[in-house]
Structure formats: structure tokens, C-alpha cells
Amino acid sequence: MSKKEEKQKENILAEKLEKKEIKEKKPENKPEEKRKYEEEIEDLKRNKLLLLAQIENQRKEFERQVGYAYKYGGRLVIVRMLDFLVALEGRALKAMQDDLKNASKSKPKDPELIDKFKSHLTGMEIIKDNFKKSLEEQGVKEIEVEIGKTQANVRYHELIEEIEVDNFSEGAVVEVVEKGYFFHEEVLRRTKVKIAKRPKVK
The missing domain is CATH 1.10.287 (Helix Hairpins)
Structure with missing residues (x-):
């Protein structure tokens, strides 16, 4: 066998060996591995959606705070x-x-x-x-009060005095001492009122 033929034979053996090594290194397409990759992809998708939702919530909260600052600044x-x-x-x-x-x-x-x-x-x-x-x-609006009809409410009214009266129901506003006001939806100043109470039975 000539040197040239020997060299060709060695080259052929080397190529076969290299192909065998590559084949051995190549991962087999097993169903378990495929499922694992699919689960990882799903996890990544879920995490991405969660992240997007968090960003959207933060954006909305920022807009709400800016709106509040503008409205009530x-x-x-x-x-x-x-x-x-x-x-x-x-x-x-x-x-x-x-x-x-x-x-x-x-x-x-x-x-x-x-x-x-x-x-x-x-x-x-x-x-x-x-x-x-x-x-x-x-955005300022007066808190409306109807004497004798409006019932005192701690959210809107500050009690100054209770007055014994016969002609009003108990807790009804008898007199407005100082007017109260809303600022948009917020109670900025409660109305100072005097309210009716039942006369003592003699």
C-alpha cells in the first residue's frame, strides 16, 4: 500500500471518528427534555405577563397620583x-x-x-x-343644609350645641353656625351646627 493510499485511509478513519463524536455529543430528542423546555417557555411567558401587568399597574398608580396632585395641589x-x-x-x-x-x-x-x-x-x-x-x-362647593330636615352627620357636620325643641326631630339641624365646604369630593371644612334634642319630660 502506497503512502498516498495510507494517508487517504487515515483521513477517512479520522472523518468517521469525528462524525461519531459529534453524533455522541448531539442530545437525543427525548420527550422528557422536550416537556422540560416547553415548561420553561411557559414559565417565561407567565413571568413576562406578570411583569407587564406590574408595569401597567405602576403606570396607572403614577397617573392617579399625578391626577390627585393636580386636583388637590x-x-x-x-x-x-x-x-x-x-x-x-x-x-x-x-x-x-x-x-x-x-x-x-x-x-x-x-x-x-x-x-x-x-x-x-x-x-x-x-x-x-x-x-x-x-x-x-x-371645585369648592357649599355643604347644603336644610334647617329642620337635614340630620346631623359627623362626616359633614361639627356639633356645637344641642337645643331642646318640640317642632324638630331629634338630631335635626336647628341652626348653622358656620358653613361647611367640599373641595371636589373631599370634605374640606365641616359645617358647624346646632342640633335638636328632645325636651326633658317634667
């Missing part, structure tokens, strides 16, 4: 403005109305002074109405 300023409105309605205007009544009752009557009181009072009421309208545009 001016809350502190609104509280200060309501303090002013309550003081204007409950003190300044009331004092001016009382002064007008006293001036009208006084003898001798001074028509000029009475006209001045009326003019100032009208001006103050216009300012109050415009101010109240501006607050309403910002």
Missing part, C-alpha cells in the same frame, strides 16, 4: 381662602347688617348714614359673591 391655598370667606360672611357682613339695623332703629334717624351702610353692605356682598363664584370654579 392647591388645597392649602383653598383652606386659607375659605377661612377668609367664612370670616367675611360670619363676622364682617353680620356686623355690618347689625349696624344697619341699629342705625335704622335709632332716633333721630340719619338717612345719609343709613344709605352709606346700605351702600357698603351691598358692595361687600358683591365682593363675597364674586369670591364665592371664583372658589366654585376651583
